[in-house]
Amino acid sequence: MKHDLELNKKNAVAFYKTAYLGEPEKAVALYVGDQYIQHNPLVGDGKQAFIEYFEEMSRDYPDKSIAFVRVIAEGDLVSLHTHQTWPDNDEYVTMDFFRFDDNGKIIEHWDAIQSVPAETKNGNSMY
Template identity: 70%
Template sequence: MNLEENKKNAIAFYKMAYEGKPKEAVEKYIGNEYIQHNPDVADGTEGFISYFERMQQEYPNKSIEFLRCIAEGNLVSLHTHQTWPGNDEYVTMDFFRFDQQGKICEHWDAIQQIPKKSANPNTMY
């Protein structure tokens, strides 16, 4: 496993899909299978493509910033800051599993809206 290559590919995959090119992202970075654990997205590549095409149509002005990327074994974790229309902001943590060929084959995530006020002075990043 090439940890640096997997990190680079996880970021490129997610950025490409998020910015409206999910078919291209799948063709370039997904292996023979794609197991999806997000309950809002159907399993497999077609579910992934449909979800991100719909998000691009409905929210073309959304943005994403990659704040952390950590790799261990065949897993890569991304910590991101997303801004959606109306300045709704979210912190996300995505986990990708890579197969033996260095392709993404499984995904988990957790998403939390950033609250307007906090009980502490720390950011969620």
Template identity: 60%
Template sequence: MILSANKNNAIAYYKTAFEGNPRQAVADYVGEEYIQHNPIVAGGKSGFIEYFERMQAEYPNKSIEFKRCIIEDDLVALHTHQVWHNADQTVDEYVTMDFFRFDELGKIVEHWDSIQLIPKISANSNKMY
């Protein structure tokens, strides 16, 4: 039951922040502490909020699709496909992997991620997600 709740909460957290409401995401899903491992996002809850508010202002038409969710103990991993519409009318697509650690209350307390631009040309026909 807890694993299923953590899965649902990780997806809801990321989706809420990605779609433009990081303050609500933090209020609903983050624990007392928040350890950030992404080097371009400042630490703590405020760093997360600032990053996602800036992302929303710069890329209001971005989209996310959750491809996979893997759960183990207090960790949830999300594999996503993201599409970002740039100011110059070009589109960038990314594959991301995010890892969240939950506390005993079911709140997110730590985050790691990796993001990669999907190349326009691939040496194989397999998708990255």
């Protein structure tokens, strides 16, 4: 099956933003397929574990923000490159990968996160 790359990109951003900003149950209902395989070791596998993790994060850190720097799609995968700002101005770079099923629903997730350093040896930004 050929995937609608633009629609998958739009849905990955909407899914992430909806969950991150405090509505993970809505995000799962709208954008997740029959299963949800989680590779982040801090989050349990499956839809309910995802919802619980993001509900706790929203409750504990309501003033966080996210900006989407890049969105890349190929085949059944979408990658998000984000800039997150948390309380006390802690900043993080994240790279998330989502796998979509043939119905355009998210069914698998991988990610990596690192702090934005105050300075770099190369002088380049994280973006």
